[in-house]
Structures are given as C-alpha cells and as structure tokens.
Amino acid sequence: MSIQNRTIVVDGLTTHFLEAGHGDPVVLLHGGEFGVSAEIGWERIIPLLAQHYRVLAPDMLGFGDSAKVVDFTDGRGLRIRHIARFCALLGIDSSHFVGNSMGAINLLVDLTSGAPVLPVRSAVTICGGGEIQKNRHASALYEYDASYEAMRAIVEALFFNPSYPSDENYVRRRYESSIVRGAWESLAAARFRRPGVEAPPTPSSKRAYERIDVPVLVVEGAGDKLLAPGWAAEIAGQISGGRSAVVDDAGHCPQIEQPEALADVLLKFFAEVTV
Secondary structure (H helix, E strand, O other): OOOEEEEEEEOOEEEEEEEEOOOOEEEEEOOOOOOOOHHHHHOOOHHHHOOOOEEEEEOOOOOOOOOOOOOOOOHHHHHHHHHHHHHHHOOOOOEEEEEEOHHHHHHHHHHOOOOOOOOEEEEEEEOOOOOEOOOHHHHHHHOOOOOHHHHHHHHHHHOOOOHHHHOHHHHHHHHHHHOOOOHHHHHHHOOOOOOOOOOOOOOOOOOOHHHOOOOEEEEEEOOOOOEOOOHHHHHHOOOOOOEEEEEOOOOOOHHHHOHHHHHHHHHHHHHHHOO
C-alpha cells in the first residue's frame, strides 16, 4: 500500500500530511510528545486501515514538516481549528477521526465544546483523555531538555515493551525528529510561564460528555505507564452510547506496539457505526 507525502497551505501555514487508500475518510491525529510526527505515530497502522478507507494523517502545527508556530493563549484551540480548516480544504465534511494522546484529547475537547468545529462522524480516542499520573514517566514527557538520553526516557514512558528504549536506532529517529529547526522550540515554548506562576495542571478528564452526539470508542493500552487502568471504561460510561476497549501488551501508543490488534478494533467499530 503506497503512502503519499503531501503538503498544502492552510490559512498561510504549511501543512504536511500522509495519505493512502480510497473510500470514506479516516483522519488520524498524532500525540503531543517531543519528536512525534504523523509518520512516526501512524506508519505501522496506516497500511492496515488504507485497505478499507482513505486515510489522512496530518502533522499538527509544531510537529513534523508542518509550520512551527506557538499560540500562548489557545494553543490547543489553534491546532483544532487548523485541522478543521485542513479538512475543509480537502473537501472532507464528514470523517471518522482517530486520535492518540494529545490528538485524542483534542478530539474530546472539541466534541464537548459548545460549538465543535471538526467534521466528526465517529471518534476513537486512544490513550488520551484520562488523568495523567504523576510519576517519572510523565516528568520525562513534560521536562524534555532535547538531549538523547532524555529522549530515551520519553520512549520508555510511551511503550510497554522494553525493547523500544533499548533500540538505539528507534531512539535516535525520535531524537532527530525532536531537534529539527523549530520543533523543540515550538513545543517547549507552549510550556513557558512567568516566574512565580504555578505550573498548570495536567489535562483533566472532567468534560461535558453529555454534549457528544456521535459514536465514540475509548481505547487504553493495558500497559500504559501514564494512565491508570480502567480510565477508558470510566470515560466511555459518561458518553451516551460510548464504548471502550483495552489493547493488551501495549503502552501509550498501541498503534505502534500492536497495530494489527488495534486495526481490528478500529475496523470493527467503523463498520458498526457506518449505516
């Protein structure tokens, strides 16, 4: 299955994305850790989904080959609106959406807002939306200093299988992605705060879930080091018709560790919600 690299300009901002397959669209939103991109986050599962759907995976603002910009007042909103405009320019007025980590949180934030802007037909949130545990793994994500060993700590935090942080080529690939011009700066800048101001809390799971009126599947990795077991079922239970699933032998990125198992879950969900 051929995966195309494409670039468009969205409201003046260069936006790189991957595209593969044909049919109903599925938009994939990657996570927010340093060094991630659409390719790194989704490359193992895109070929599986593209056998049945038109798959689009954009580099969100600040990541990969998309524009490096910072909004100090509404960074999350900027990325959500950017994806909405991205979809509009590609003629997508209804799509299945799948988000991992930050991408999942962005989906939930939009769906529970008073005026959602994303053209969501159905949503799958993977390892994003629950309460982040305060541990050394969360610290590795939030305190990255652009060093190689700090990237190894991020990789350790993300994955259940210890082979990932031991794989020098894999750590090196994520590290090099994290230090391309403007990448570290755009993510680190979003964490800046005035001296003396308390650090903001980690994303909360408390949202107006009653506002969601599309099918939602909440997925957790059984070995996630950042989210407590059972969080997915807890959130799904607050959504009308919400569903949850657990992917075994996976941490915070099941689409990388267990792409076949996750693809089976996604394809079954899409088939069930498509009328």
